[in-house]
Amino acid sequence: MTNNYTKKHEYPGLLIVIEGTDGSGKSTQINKLKDWLAVESYGAMVSEWKTSALISGAIDQAKEKNLLNANTFSLLYASDFTDRLEKNIIPALKAGLIVLMDRYTYTAYARDVVRGVKPGWVRNLYNFAPTPDIVFYLDMPVKALMKRIIATTGLDYYESGRDIGLSTDFYKSFKIYQARILEEYSKMAHEFNFITIDGNLTINTIHNQIKERVKELINSGAIK
Amino acid sequence: MRLNQNHDLPGTLIVVEGIDGSGKSTQLAILRDWLQNIGQDVIFTEWNSSKLISQTTKRAKKKNMLSPRTFSLLHAVDFADRLEQVIVPALKAGFIVLSDRYAFTAFARDVARGVQPEWVRNTYGFAIKPDLSMYFSVPVEVSLERICSNRQPKFYESGMDLNLNPDPYESYKIFQNRVIEEYDKMVDEYNLIKIDATNTVHEQQVIFRDIVRKKLEEKGCSI
Structure with a gap:
């Protein structure tokens, strides 16, 4: 099967991904990076997980009813991703913009595999996705994550992996689920050359680390 | 992949395939009536009919968003x-x-649209392998005559998204011929049983029933 993961994309723009579990601080970092890029006069665009015009509404509805099995769950998110990829991300990359991705295919590889789909299947499902120029992974231990999530959004049915029947106790279920997700991410860190950053560092320290890497990338002439 | 392995579930999965206007739905409806009349437990399902997503897909098709x-x-x-x-x-x-269309519909149509054959086969890799897959084969002219006696071919069914020809009827012929080509390739790959759908409804049903009867007997279900 053809797999794009062995070669970088050939678009003039830059594809920068930030990955991590819920509550790892991805969105905060994306926003800071975007602001900095604007100051430096680079055109940047953000694309977030599950925001396509085509299908994000249907995903929310289905999740409300808690009626998704693993394959359906996976395919719905792949539809969302593909719609954004074709309508927003690739056109922006072609136009030479810097595209900042809040989650990318790796999120699916982690979540869907934890839900029981085969790692090879879901990687093939996304094999048409361009390989990012750089992937940052915000690594957070489960304990710290739990506190952040409980303090902000609260425990959600799917984020707690309740759909896979790990435990009827929300807290316990969340803990087991997120630990499994973290395990998948750490396996991928090597597989896909993630730049792993300690999510416990301060917001500014993380931002500076990301900024340095992006600066290097831009200075290396990655934007064509 | 599960699609390539025989299932060991007690039930029997029978699918009908073919382009629009091949008469497969008619054949399946007659078969269903017969099976019910002789006291079999039958469930029917058709392509793009889930509560979850079929409305979204229909809306997106209307807006040519796909x-x-x-x-x-x-x-x-x-x-x-x-x-x-x-x-x-x-x-x-x-x-x-009884399934009106199955994964093979995707393999035929999506590949006719330019999607890689391996990719779409992987995507549907979790499907259960049918016990019987009937392919109702009909030339594109007959199909067009049957479905377009009172309307124009629709945007996606005529492959208008591929810019093959500005005329929907011409485009339909080009696109559906590609679909037929893909179905023909699958006859060997997935053991589709090809039935000449230009024969009369009755002639086809007699053949169909005979094949179903044999399959059910083979599975230890005497009818």
Whole structure:
């Protein structure tokens, strides 16, 4: 099967991904990076997980009813991703913009595999996705994550992996689920050359680390 | 992949395939009536009919919002949902499941749209292998005559998204001929049983019934 993961994309723009579990601080970092890029006069665009015009509404509805099995769950998110990829991300990359991705295919590889789909299947499902120029992974231990999530959004049915029947106790279920997700991410860190950053560092320290890497990338002439 | 292995569920999965206007739905309806009349437990399911997503897909089609790949994925969502909610439970409970179109429809149409054959086969890799797959084969002219006696071919069914020809009738012929080509390739790959759908409804049903009867006997279900 053809797999794009062995070669970088050939678009003039830059594809920068930030990955991590819920509550790892991805969105905060994306926003800071975007602001900095604007100051430096680079055109940047953000694309977030599950925001396509085509299908994000249907995903929310289905999740409300808690009626998704693993394959359906996976395919719905792949539809969302593909719609954004074709309508927003690739056109922006072609136009030479810097595209900042809040989650990318790796999120699916982690979540869907934890839900029981085969790692090879879901990687093939996304094999048409361009390989990012750089992937940052915000690594957070489960304990710290739990506190952040409980303090902000609260425990959600799917984020707690309740759909896979790990435990009827929300807290316990969340803990087991997120630990499994973290395990998948750490396996991928090597597989896909993630730049792993300690999510416990301060917001500014993380931002500076990301900024340095992006600066290097831009200075290396990655934007064509 | 599950699609390539025989299932060991007590039920029987019978699918009909073919382009629009091949008469497959008519054949399946007659078969269903017969099976019910002789006291068999039958469940029927059809392409793009899940509560979860079929309305979204229909809306997106009306607005011509779909690329070949999103077209493929939305139909896969629909299929996955029906497979887990309808088909698999019914097979576990010992029903005869009659499916109007199955994964092969995606393999034919999506590849005709330019999606890679391996990719779409992987996407549907979780599908259960049918006990019987009937392919109702009909030339494109007959299909066009049957479905367009009172309307124009629709945008996606005529492959207008591929810019093959500005005339929907011409485009339909080019696109559906590609679909037919893909079906013909699958006859060997997936053991599709090809039936000449230009024969009379009765002639086809007699052949269809005979094949179904043999399959059910083979599975230890005397009728």
